Amino acid sequence: MTTGSERIITAVAVHDGAYVDGTGFKELYELTKEAGIEAEEVYGDKAYFRKPILDLIKEDQAEAYIPVSESVYRIDESKFNYNKDSDQWYCKYGNNTVKKESKNQ
Numbered sequence: 001m002t003t004g005s006e007r008i009i010t011a012v013a014v015h016d017g018a019y020v021d022g023t024g025f026k027e028l029y030e031l032t033k034e035a036g037i038e039a040e041e042v043y044g045d046k047a048y049f050r051k052p053i054l055d056l057i058k059e060d061q062a063e064a065y066i067p068v069s070e071s072v073y074r075i076d077e078s079k080f081n082y083n084k085d086s087d088q089w090y091c092k093y094g095n096n097t098v099k100k101e102s103k104n105q
Helices: 025-034 051-059
Strands: 041-043 063-065 080-083 088-091
Touching (some): 025 051
Parallel strands (some): 041 063
């Protein structure tokens, strides 16, 4: 877990290869808070894009910087398709994405 503008690592756990990323988030988050560190920003990879984790971060009024996990959202491919050349999504009615932006620019 990282926090603050310095993006320092505030808690670490080591597990075997069978460990599912993100399942120990709450414990790491609590260790960070017990150390007196108030997280304003929380960074993680797609494995941490889970409602309980996002809710916990939001509860403390921190900002989550965790990419959306594609496995969370199932795209109905009969209604939407992606054009990799234009980097755009299209719906069956002809609408397409207009703008793509990132908070970390």
